[in-house]
Amino acid sequence: MSVGVEPHWLLARRDEAERTLVRTGIPDGHDEAWKYLDAKQFLVSAQPSLPDDVSRLAAALSLPEAWQVLVFAGGVFRKDLSRLASQVPGIAVEALSAALDTDAPSVGAHLGELDPLDSAMFAANRERWSDGLFLGIPADTALPGPVQILDIGSGSSFLRHLVVAGPRSRAEILELRAAPDGILAVSRSVLEADLQEGASVSYRSLQAGGDRLRSWAGLAARLERGAEFTSRQFLVSGELSRTETVVELAGPDARADLSGLTAVSGGRVADVLTVVRHASPRAVSHQLFQALAGGKSTASFLGIVQVERDAQKTSARQSNRNLLLSREASINSRPQLEIWADDVKCSHGSTTGRLDDKALFFLRSRGFSEEGARALLVRAFAGELVEQLPEGSFRSLVETLLEETL
């Protein structure tokens, strides 16, 4: 849709976002959260990919287990490449641009509301997004199957996805970001998920190819009373990747289970940032993030857990485990806990190591080649997170990409 026909409230929000961006400026290395990756690298322009390459990726990466697949290329919804099922009454699965008309009240009430206030990248997306997924699920309704977002990099794009999960609803969302090899593509997407009382949303994302893909992906979720959010993020391809996951446990007894696996080699850089805010009593958050870094790559994790004064009986666990596969690779791990309540259980742990020489030798002395022994140990390290995934083509894709990367 063209800017000319956008509703006033939306134009006002874009203006607000622009002012925020002017105020914050583009973060640089002085910003703790951007110490190992230059934000400007996500704000360059790029040439569009070839249409054939886009179609080929759309076909290859539309997952059979998805109920519906919405394909976006270069920020534009591609109905021709999407796989849309017949609508189920009450459930909205459509392009956000279309939802501005059809679901105006819901979109207006939520869009941009969950963005962290001071984030330049979220603001840049809020100002410039072109389209995205709108998923609205009424109360007590379960999606018939997973909804897949396929974000194909072509040039530079800003997508914004909005998920409104009504009370006690259930949804599964798969997000794949990919680009043709050999051509610079820049994707900057945000997914907002509003989980109302007792809603349950499972989200899995994967960077699924594109050796020149620069991908910044923001995820902002708010959980009301008793809501459950599960997130599995896999950064196993691409040139530069960064995920920023901001989860607010707004209601009591909400649960967030976040995990992610980064696997980088060559000269790649991958950054993972999580902010989990406990704002209500008895909420639970579990985080497990792992990284494997080979070649001259860099993998970083910054995990912030905030427990507000009223969030008594909070249980928060964060774990970051890393494996260095070469001398030149580097890993940065920074857990941060900010706790203002006094009756809480919080723990965090961070380990970084190399492959165990003893285990390598042992395996060789049982007949494994050196390469085979290394591969087995690397798979063992990555296995915990891969095995959390249900069997299916998403998992197979993760496994294939892991093999290629390592």
Added chain:
Amino acid sequence: MSGEILLELNGLRAKAGETEILKGLDLTVRRGEVHAIMGPNGSGKSTLSQVIAGHPGYEITGGTALYKGKDLFSMAPEIRSREGIFIAYQYPVEIPGVANNYFLRAALNEHRKHKGLPELDGGPFLRLLRERMKTLHMDPALSGRSLNEGFSGGQKKRNEVLQMLLLEPELAFLDETDSGLDIDALRDCADGVNSLRSPDRAFVVVTHYQRLLDHIVPDFVHVLHNGRIIRTGSKELALELEAKGYEWLTAGAA
């Protein structure tokens, strides 16, 4: 017994870091034989096993080693293994995240590929695995767990012997397999070894104590001291060592 020579060590010298541990060791092992190597702590018993396995922490500084007539030291550790050398380790490693059964099947299939045999599929392998585990009185649940992770001492040693039963080596070194074992585990491990004994295979049992040799009866007993074999005898030598200790042998030897 006069089987074909399997392993021939001549004047073997090896050091770990700056310390020379093996100082001219001679040993000839023929197919069908069982050798016991005994000796006090620090005599070089474990080093010998590690050197045979090809551990990169040891440097060979002299002597020769022929395995099936070929230069052992020119073979990578995995080739030694696939060619039939097996070390049952004194301290089995734990590898979290690698399922025991997956590891066992992958190792077996590496050996089968090397021999030009087809790989074994899940079903036939599991049947074989269950049968071998039964021989060792191993809890079947241990096959699905991470390799040696959280295993008791006895379970780890049984697991070493289990690997041996599956890989069916031609030359097996048992490096203090009896250490830390209760009597049941000792008997299970010994039974496992004995079930493999054949005119084609040889065993080298490295131990401190005579008690394992009640179960695995050796043809030769060697006393290793200060990096060399200073006495070779029959199984009665082990009994003599048990009764008299090592000092009567080591006092005069340098």
